[in-house]
Amino acid sequence: xxxxxxxxxxxxxxxxxxxxxxxxxxxxxxxxxxxxxxxxxxxxxxxxxxxxxxxxxxxxxxxxxxxxxxxxxxxxxxxxxxxxxxxxxxxxxxxxxxxxxxxxxxxxxxxxxxxxxxxxxxxxxxxxxxxxxxxxxxxxxxxxxxxxxxxxxxxxxxxxxxxxxxxxxxxxxxxxxxxxxxxxxxxxxxxxxxxxxxxxxxxxxxxxxxxxxxxxxxxxxxxxxxxxxxxxxxxxxxxxxxxxxxxxxxxxxxxxxxx
Amino acid sequence: xxxxxxxxxxxxxxxxxxxxxxxxxxxxxxxxxxxxxxxxxxxxxxxxxxxxxxxxxxxxxxxxxxxxxxxxxxxxxxxxxxxxxxxxxxxxxxxxxxxxxxxxxxxxxxxxxxxxxxxxxxxxxxxxxxxxxxxxxxxxxxxxxxxxxxxxxxxxxxxxxxxxxxxxxxxxxxxxxxxxxxxxxxxxxxxxxxxxxxxxxxxxxxxxxxxxxxxxxxxxxxxxxxxxxxxxxxxxxxxxxxxxxxxxxxxxxxxxxxx
Ligand SMILES: Nc1ncnc2c1ncn2[C@@H]1O[C@H](COP(=O)(O)OP(=O)(O)OP(=O)(O)O)[C@@H](O)[C@H]1O
Ligand SMILES: [Mg+2]
Numbered sequence: 001x002x003x004x005x006x007x008x009x010x011x012x013x014x015x016x017x018x019x020x021x022x023x024x025x026x027x028x029x030x031x032x033x034x035x036x037x038x039x040x041x042x043x044x045x046x047x048x049x050x051x052x053x054x055x056x057x058x059x060x061x062x063x064x065x066x067x068x069x070x071x072x073x074x075x076x077x078x079x080x081x082x083x084x085x086x087x088x089x090x091x092x093x094x095x096x097x098x099x100x101x102x103x104x105x106x107x108x109x110x111x112x113x114x115x116x117x118x119x120x121x122x123x124x125x126x127x128x129x130x131x132x133x134x135x136x137x138x139x140x141x142x143x144x145x146x147x148x149x150x151x152x153x154x155x156x157x158x159x160x161x162x163x164x165x166x167x168x169x170x171x172x173x174x175x176x177x178x179x180x181x182x183x184x185x186x187x188x189x190x191x192x193x194x195x196x197x198x199x200x201x202x203x204x205x206x207x208x209x210x211x212x213x214x215x216x217x218x219x220x221x222x223x224x225x226x227x228x229x230x231x232x233x234x235x236x237x238x239x240x241x242x243x244x245x246x247x248x249x250x251x252x253x254x255x256x257x258x259x
Numbered sequence: 260x261x262x263x264x265x266x267x268x269x270x271x272x273x274x275x276x277x278x279x280x281x282x283x284x285x286x287x288x289x290x291x292x293x294x295x296x297x298x299x300x301x302x303x304x305x306x307x308x309x310x311x312x313x314x315x316x317x318x319x320x321x322x323x324x325x326x327x328x329x330x331x332x333x334x335x336x337x338x339x340x341x342x343x344x345x346x347x348x349x350x351x352x353x354x355x356x357x358x359x360x361x362x363x364x365x366x367x368x369x370x371x372x373x374x375x376x377x378x379x380x381x382x383x384x385x386x387x388x389x390x391x392x393x394x395x396x397x398x399x400x401x402x403x404x405x406x407x408x409x410x411x412x413x414x415x416x417x418x419x420x421x422x423x424x425x426x427x428x429x430x431x432x433x434x435x436x437x438x439x440x441x442x443x444x445x446x447x448x449x450x451x452x453x454x455x456x457x458x459x460x461x462x463x464x465x466x467x468x469x470x471x472x473x474x475x476x477x478x479x480x481x482x483x484x485x486x487x488x489x490x491x492x493x494x495x496x497x498x499x500x501x502x503x504x505x506x507x508x509x510x511x512x513x514x515x516x517x518x
Contacts, residue, residue, distance in 0.1 A: 154339055154341045154343055155343055155345065157308075157311075157313055157339070157343075158337070158339055158343035159356075159360065160311075160313060160331055161311045161312075161313065161331055161335070161336075161337045162331065162336075162356065162357045162360045162361075162408065163331040163333060163360055163361065164331075164360045168360055172345070172356075172360075173345065176345065176347045177347075179347065251347070252347075253346050253347050253388040253390065256388070257387055257388060257390075257391035258349070258386045258387050258388065258391070259348075259349035259352070259386050259387075259388060
């Protein structure tokens with residue numbers, strides 16, 4: 001017991017140390033001219049850039065827009081991927097017909113299809129949300145679809161013997177047994193939702209963290225570039241933590257012995 | 260109560276047809292336990308699936324109370340060879356599943372399930388997930404799920420194969436008592452000659468595929484023994500064991516020769 005506490009303390013101290021070395025190293029490296037100002041920025045410079053962006057009144061909107069695009073893309077893409085992944089196996093014929101099309105669509109790299117979304121939906125939020133939905137859809141659809149195809153037939157047979165209707169089998173077996181895959185889909189999708197939003201902003205945009213990064217890169221404003229990266233990294237980490245926390249809600253039986 | 264009348268069944272594959280059952284007839288009366296024993300792969304599970312309505316015989320009829328089976332029959336309950344407990348439901352929710360499918364209200368069905376669990380040694384495990392139960396307890400929960408709908412005809416497919424010897428005897432005893440108390444008809448598929456002799460009133464021996472009825476033995480042990488555990492010590496038991504063994508035509512010499 002004591003050992004575990006000790007070890008945890010040690011690990012946290014180690015982590016703190018790594019952070020201090022990185023921050024202190026870049027701070028000192030820049031100050032004494034060891035690191036190039038073009039390629040690196042010190043924490044203090046990044047903070048100054050943050051103040052400047054804040055003063056301009058563009059930081060919060062940029063952040064908010066990217067967060068909004070990502071969350072909307074994640075939610076809508078996941079719901080769509082889940083719905084199609086669950087319903088398609090119920091319609092054998094339709095599923096056979098459209099499966100190859102979906103697989104080909106899924107194979108297209110998102111960066112290639114992004115300009116099309118800009119063309120369709122314009123420079124604003126809609127195109128970014130669209131791109132995000134597009135990749136999240138497949139991240140959710142593929143695991144859910146394959147898991148519903150590989151549904152445990154004995155469970156279905158057991159319910160049929162008890163006289164269950166198709167709808168009862170769908171809600172009592174098909175949907176719950178897809179939940180582990182939904183969880184997997186959410187985990188993969190949450191990362192991809194952010195990628196989709198930022199790629200959209202890279203291709204063409206007027207705002208968002210992607211826009212800020214691209215602009216900073218174009219004007220050789222290295223500290224703002226780092227600021228954008230750090231903001232995205234923190235958001236990505238928080239998003240991933242949130243999705244992990246959904247596990248006990250989606251698949252409680254994997255986390256606990258008791259309902 | 261349950262009657263197989265001149266049943267034939269074949270699986271039609273893409274290339275070939277596998278004849279599994281050939282003109283097979285036997286019945287199971289009210290308050291009677293029939294054990295079906297036969298070589299692995301001869302078609303015992305297939306035979307049960309014909310009674311549940313999950314499959315239709317190629318020729319012949321399965322009758323319950325003189326009426327041909329057509330789809331799921333509310334008078335029939337089946338305990339599958341594999342576990343059919345839903346992992347995302349607590350044990351009590353699994354036990355009441357059959358009643359839930361029939362549209363029984365939550366209050367009464369929960370009461371019934373809890374009462375059954377009390378009666379059969381699962382009190383205190385109502386809220387647990389199936390994975391938190393031992394193998395024997397899981398089997399018992401599955402059995403209670405089948406019993407909760409009070410079937411007149413009970414089909415058990417190798418129900419005790421995975422249990423340790425002690426648990427096995429306890430559950431075998433329970434099952435026999437349940438069958439007698441409710442004046443049910445019970446068909447139990449097994450590989451175990453002792454189990455067949457100690458539980459059943461009649462033992463049906465099937466031949467290799469395509470399966471036909473090879474022999475039917477009327478055996479007295481189940482009714483005369485105090486408990487399932489006492490049956491093997493009764494006079495005549497070894498005799499029947501030998502006769503069934505011979506009827507099964509298990510050629511140990513042949514196996515050695517092949518190896
Ligand atoms: N879905 C299927 N399609 C084609 N053939 C099948 C199918 N299911 C079973 N069979 C074949 O039918 C035969 C009977 O299978 P079944 O499961 O009824 O045997 P069993 O007597 O229950 O065997 P065991 O004692 O090992 O459980 C087997 O030879 C098997 O290969
Ligand atoms: Mg079988």
